[in-house]
Amino acid sequence: MSEISKTASPATARPLMKTLLPWIGFFILLLALPNIFSSNVGLYTMNLMGIFVIFALSYNMLLGQGGMLSFGHAVYFGLGGFMSVHFMNYIEDGDFTFPMYLIPIFGGLIGLVFGIIIGSFSTRRAGTVFAMISLGVGELMAASSLIFVAFFGGEEGVSGDRTTGPDLMGINFGQDIHIYYLIAGWVFVTVALMYLFSRTPAGRMANAVRDNAERAEFVGYSQRKVRFVSFCASGFFAGIAGGLFALNFEIVTEENLNALTSGTVLLMAYIGGVGFFIGPIVGAVIFTLLQSILSNYTDIWQLYVGILFVLTVMYVPQGLTGIFMMHTAAWRMRRVGSLILPYLRAGVPALAMLTGIAAFLETIHHMRSSVEGETAMSMMGVDFDSHSFVAWIVILALVVVGGYLTRSQLPQLKEAWEMANKPPAQREGAGS
Amino acid sequence: MLELIFFSLLNGVVTGLLLFMLASGLTLIFSMMGVLNFAHASFYMLGAYFAYTISIYLGFWVGLIVAPILVGLLGAVVERYGLRYVHRWGHVAELIFTFGLAFLIEEVVQFIWGKDTKAYHEPEILQFPLFTFFGQNFPAYKAFMLVISIGIFILLLLILTRSRVGLIIQAAIHKPNMTAMLGHNVPLVFMGVFGVGCALAGLAGVIAGPALGTFPGMAFVLGSIVFVIVVVGGLGSLTGAFVASLLIGLLQTFAIALDYSVNDLLQLFNISFDADSALRDLWTLSLPQIAPILPYLLLILILIFRPTGLFGNRET
Numbered sequence: 152m153s154e155i156s157k158t159a160s161p162a163t164a165r166p167l168m169k170t171l172l173p174w175i176g177f178f179i180l181l182l183a184l185p186n187i188f189s190s191n192v193g194l195y196t197m198n199l200m201g202i203f204v205i206f207a208l209s210y211n212m213l214l215g216q217g218g219m220l221s222f223g224h225a226v227y228f229g230l231g232g233f234m235s236v237h238f239m240n241y242i243e244d245g246d247f248t249f250p251m252y253l254i255p256i257f258g259g260l261i262g263l264v265f266g267i268i269i270g271s272f273s274t275r276r277a278g279t280v281f282a283m284i285s286l287g288v289g290e291l292m293a294a295s296s297l298i299f300v301a302f303f304g305g306e307e308g309v310s311g312d313r314t315t316g317p318d319l320m321g322i323n324f325g326q327d328i329h330i331y332y333l334i335a336g337w338v339f340v341t342v343a344l345m346y347l348f349s350r351t352p353a354g355r356m357a358n359a360v361r362d363n364a365e366r367a368e369f370v371g372y373s374q375r376k377v378r379f380v381s382f383c384a385s386g387f388f389a390g391i392a393g394g395l396f397a398l399n400f401e402i403v404t405e406e407n408l409n410a411l412t413s414g415t416v417l418l419m420a421y422i423g424g425v426g427f428f429i430g431p432i433v434g435a436v437i438f439t440l441l442q443s444i445l446s447n448y449t450d451i452w453q454l455y456v457g458i459l460f461v462l463t464v465m466y467v468p469q470g471l472t473g474i475f476m477m478h479t480a481a482w483r484m485r486r487v488g489s490l491i492l493p494y495l496r497a498g499v500p501a502l503a504m505l506t507g508i509a510a511f512l513e514t515i516h517h518m519r520s521s522v523e524g525e526t527a528m529s530m531m532g533v534d535f536d537s538h539s540f541v542a543w544i545v546i547l548a549l550v551v552v553g554g555y556l557t558r559s560q561l562p563q564l565k566e567a568w569e570m571a572n573k574p575p576a577q578r579e580g581a582g583s
Numbered sequence: 584m585l586e587l588i589f590f591s592l593l594n595g596v597v598t599g600l601l602l603f604m605l606a607s608g609l610t611l612i613f614s615m616m617g618v619l620n621f622a623h624a625s626f627y628m629l630g631a632y633f634a635y636t637i638s639i640y641l642g643f644w645v646g647l648i649v650a651p652i653l654v655g656l657l658g659a660v661v662e663r664y665g666l667r668y669v670h671r672w673g674h675v676a677e678l679i680f681t682f683g684l685a686f687l688i689e690e691v692v693q694f695i696w697g698k699d700t701k702a703y704h705e706p707e708i709l710q711f712p713l714f715t716f717f718g719q720n721f722p723a724y725k726a727f728m729l730v731i732s733i734g735i736f737i738l739l740l741l742i743l744t745r746s747r748v749g750l751i752i753q754a755a756i757h758k759p760n761m762t763a764m765l766g767h768n769v770p771l772v773f774m775g776v777f778g779v780g781c782a783l784a785g786l787a788g789v790i791a792g793p794a795l796g797t798f799p800g801m802a803f804v805l806g807s808i809v810f811v812i813v814v815v816g817g818l819g820s821l822t823g824a825f826v827a828s829l830l831i832g833l834l835q836t837f838a839i840a841l842d843y844s845v846n847d848l849l850q851l852f853n854i855s856f857d858a859d860s861a862l863r864d865l866w867t868l869s870l871p872q873i874a875p876i877l878p879y880l881l882l883i884l885i886l887i888f889r890p891t892g893l894f895g896n897r898e899t
Contacts, residue, residue, distance in 0.1 A: 220675050222682075272887050279619055280886060282678060283814050287882040290807050294876040298868065410807075414686065421679060454694055457687035464680045465665065468672045516694065 174343065181335040185328055192443070194327045200439040201334040202395045205341050207419040207431035209388035214417070215425035216349055217381040218361030219274070220282045223289025224416050227386040229296070229408020230265055231258030231393025233303060236403045239311035251313055251324060252333050255394025262390020263383055270382035275375055277364065286410075293409040308404030311397065324398070334395055341388055346428060348384055357381045418456065422463050424470020433472050451516050455509075486571040493560075493567035500556030507549025514546065586717035591840040592833070597725050599832025600732030604787035605805065606812040606824040607739060608780025614756045614819025615773055617674060618666065621681040624806035625688035626781040630654045630788025631797045632696055635703035643706040651786040658781025662774045685802065693799045705793040728790050735783065736825070743821070752776060756819065811878040815885050817892025826893060831878050838877055844869035 184197055206228055213219040235258040242249055273284040296303040303309070314325045324330050348354045356377045359367045364374040397403050406412065415438070423434020438456070445452040467474060481487050510530055517528045518538065527536055535542045609623045633653050634646035641649075661684065669680040704710075705724040712720035743749035754762045755772045763769040788801075795801065812831055816823030885892060 214675075218675070220678060272883075276890070278674065279617075279678070280890060283619070283810065284883060284886050286807060286810065287879045287886070291876050291879040291883065294879070298872050298876075410803075414682070417679070417682070418686075451690070451694055454687075454690040457683065457690045461680070461683040461687050464672075464676060464683050465669055468676050512694070519697070 177342070178339060181339055184335075185331050191327065194331050196439060196443045198327070198331055198334050198399050199443065200436055201331075201338040202392050202399060203416075203419060203435035203439055204338055204432050205395065206389055206392035206416055207423065207435040208342060208345050208428075209385045209392060210416045211420045211425055211428075211431040212345065212348070212357075212381050212385040212388070214420055215427075215430065216354060216361065217277075217357040217378055217385075219277050219285075219378060219382070221285040221413070222282055222410070222417070223285035223287075223292070223413050224385075224389060225408045225410070225412035226269075226289055226292045227262040227265060227389035228393040228396070228412065228416075229292070229403065229405075231255070231262045231390030232397040232403035232407050233309060233393075234258050234261040234390070235394035235397040236309045236311040236401075237302075239313060239315075239397065239401075240309075243312055243315040251315075251398070252336075254313075254398055255337060255391045258394025258397065259387045259391040262393065263387040266383040266386025270379045270386070274378035274382050277361075277374075277378065289408075289410055289413050293405065296405045296408060303405060306405065308402055308406075310402040313398050313401055330399055334399065337391065337395055341391055342432070345384075345388060349428060353377070353380045353384075418460050422460060422470060424472035424476075426469055427472045427476060430470050430472040434470065437471065449513060449516075450520070451512060454512065481571040484571075490567055490571050493564045497557055497560040497564045500553045500560065502553075503549050504553030504557055507546050507553055510546045511550065514542065586719060587840055589716060590719060590721070591836045593721065593725075595833035595836035596829065597729050597732075597832070598836060599829035600736070601728060601787055601791055602805070602809060602812055602832055603825055603828035604732055604735055605784050605809045606816070606828050607736075607821060608783040609809055610813045610816065610819055610821060610824045611752075611756075611776055612780045613813060615752075615759075615776055616666070616677075618677045618681065619810065619813070620780075621678065621806070622661075622684040622688060623681075623780070623784055624802040624809055625685045626654050626658055626784040627788040627791070627805060628692060628799075628802035629657065629688065630785025631703065631792030631801065632692055632701070632788075633785070634789040634792060635696075635701050635797055638703065647786075647789055650789050651782040654785025654788075655778040655782025658784075659774050659778030661781075662777035666777070667770070667774075685806065689799055689802060696799075698799055700796055700798040701792075703792045703797040724794060728794065731786075731790055735786070739783075739821075808878055811882045814882055815892055817894040820892065820894040823892055823894030831881075834877055834881075835874055838870045838874035841870050844872075 185194060188194070188197065206224075209227075210221070210224050213221050213224065235254045238249070238254055238257045239251070241247060242251065242254075269284075269288055273281055273288070297305060313330070324333060356367065356372050357380075359370075360372070360374045360377045367374055367377065393403070393407065396407065419434040419438045420431040421434070422437060423432065424430030441452060441456055445455065449455075463470060469476070478487060478490075481490060513530050514528070521528070527534060529535070605623060605627055609620060612618065612620050612623070630650050634643075634650035637646035637649055665680065665684070666677060669677050705727075709722075709724045709727050711723050714721050741749075743752065751762065751767050751772060754765075755767070755769050759769050762772075792801075795804075808831065812824060812827040815830070816825070816827030
């Protein structure tokens with residue numbers, strides 16, 4: 152109880168300007184980003200990021216806010232994409248007139264319709280039963296998409312053309328920068344809507360049902376109805392993300408609604424941190440960066456993502472956002488500065504160890520996959536011979552020395568952490 | 584027609600029993616720890632890959648024995664240092680952990696063995712047709728798979744119902760706290776069951792590798808089907824898992840063998856349809872086409888109408 156009153160009272164007492172400030176900052180950031188990263192790759196990555204931000208946030212309405220672990224969230228994303236691409240084609244054929252930039256609405260609507268249908272029977276229970284039904288529905292849809300060729304286009308998918316709609320002030324979305332601003336606009340609106348949803352009584356009750364369904368029932372709320380509302384809203388926003396995907400890539404395939412995409416969104420939300428509204432945004436941004444940038448440098452980036460994911464689940468279930476949020480107590484007491492040196496002392500050898508491990512994996516991968524006789528490889532700008540003795544010594548030294556030094560620095564880090572979080576009067580358990 | 588039914592029946596039983604080897608371990612693990620292990624099929628895949636590597640150097644038969652043991656040890660390590668650690672974050676975290684593990688194992692397998700299908704074959708001694716029926720051969724290797732699966736089933740049944748270890752396991756399933764009070768090391772039992780379950784999955788991988796192919800996607804292909812079996816059969820029920828395995832195995836083989844479509848049904852009633860309509864795919868649906876979705880349809884129907892599964896006595 153005390154925690155609720157603690158978090159709720161400053162929120163209501165907070166001046167309007169302070170509430171709006173992050174949103175204004177977000178708006179300016181969205182406007183400014185294409186000026187900073189104006190290359191094609193940058194735009195491509197940011198477009199994908201925007202789509203995944205919406206998708207991951209909609210997923211977190213289930214997992215983080217509603218306590219429903221779904222293994223089939225790509226169904227709504229994919230269906231939204233297919234519906235949107237069909238409507239793009241109707242506009243192209245002149246069947247009806249509709250502004251192209253509002254197309255994701257149709258994606259959202261089909262997501263909502265399927266959310267209502269599937270949610271009507273799957274939200275009865277949370278936990279394993281819900282997870283299993285979502286898995287079953289996901290597999291069912293993925294398999295059906297290869298059967299119903301008229302709607303899903305079989306293996307090659309359905310493609311459309313976003314430039315054929317009526318122009319908006321002379322803009323026909325032919326250029327990447329146009330589609331960026333379109334996606335940015337949708338991201339801003341949907342993120343704001345999803346944030347507002349989490350503040351409504353429905354969103355608050357979803358948290359209550361997640362934490363203790365039985366108690367919520369005694370207060371007079373049907374856990375099933377509460378979950379159902381979250382589920383439908385989540386399907387709607389996932390559909391919008393799918394619609395934006397269709398607009399951006401102008402093609403939607405079976406891959407967009409299969410289990411792989413469902414797994415990806417779980418990965419994004421969880422790595423970012425499901426306990427915070429901003430977590431999935433962080434997760435989506437990081438995952439997209441890993442996907443588009445890391446994959447340029449290494450073939451085994453998915454192995455790194457897998458390791459990162461498993462380590463997150465095991466040791467930091469609050470996600471990456473959670474690590475940052477752990478510092479709020481120290482931040483308020485202006486003691487973060489005292490943590491910088493201990494972090495550096497432990498972080499530098501840890502970084503050396505991680506580099507060593509990555510070099511080990513990369514070198515082995517290079518030895519196995521490269522052409523016979525080719526031994527020269529480069530990693531992080533360093534060229535070396537993957538079969539040479541020296542390279543292996545360096546890798547081994549990095550791992551062993553780095554690991555040993557990291558370990559030796561942990562006690563002082565722990566001590567510094569406890570010092571920084573020790574409240575002047577009463578203890579606050581923020582760092583546990 | 585008779586030969587079709589005969590061979591579909593035989594193939595269905597072989598598939599079903601293979602699935603049972605996976606499902607039996609999974610359902611035991613679930614009923615003990617309440618965790619549906621997403622990585623279970625990954626251990627099946629590891630079994631096949633281990634056996635492949637061993638068979639290169641020491642032959643198939645050594646692999647048949649050693650690979651499942653290795654997989655079982657790996658499973659025990661995962662339980663001891665992974666799952667037991669994650670347990671403190673709750674059930675959802677455990678489920679996500681096994682999901683992440685499945686993802687990671689697939690990547691690791693691709694890292695170590697590569698993305699291509701491995702040339703893992705049945706031993707030469709089993710490469711002959713066992714019998715010929717209506718001009719169709721029945722390979723001896725399938726009979727071998729059948730014998731191994733039935734042997735495992737009987738062994739498992741005897742251990743669980745007739746031995747002291749089985750008694751303790753059954754007690755730990757139903758009343759873990761009480762069993763611990765009586766002086767049994769329940770965490771050790773959990774670790775053992777997890778290890779043995781993984782070893783069984785590994786054994787299934789060893790014998791299925793040559794028949795179904797050894798490739799990085801093999802866990803994914805079977806993984807969700809095994810879930811279906813465990814849920815349909817009733818979580819925690821070994822009998823249920825057995826019946827459901829056979830049911831799914833037969834369902835899949837018969838759906839592929841019998842080539843009927845909605846069209847045939849409609850023609851029976853003299854109804855014709857518009858060949859260009861958007862629903863045309865619906866009218867031309869055939870049984871082999873919908874074969875892959877039948878298990879999932881069954882899963883959803885069971886979860887809606889009978890959440891305890893066919894033989895289960897408790898909800899998840």
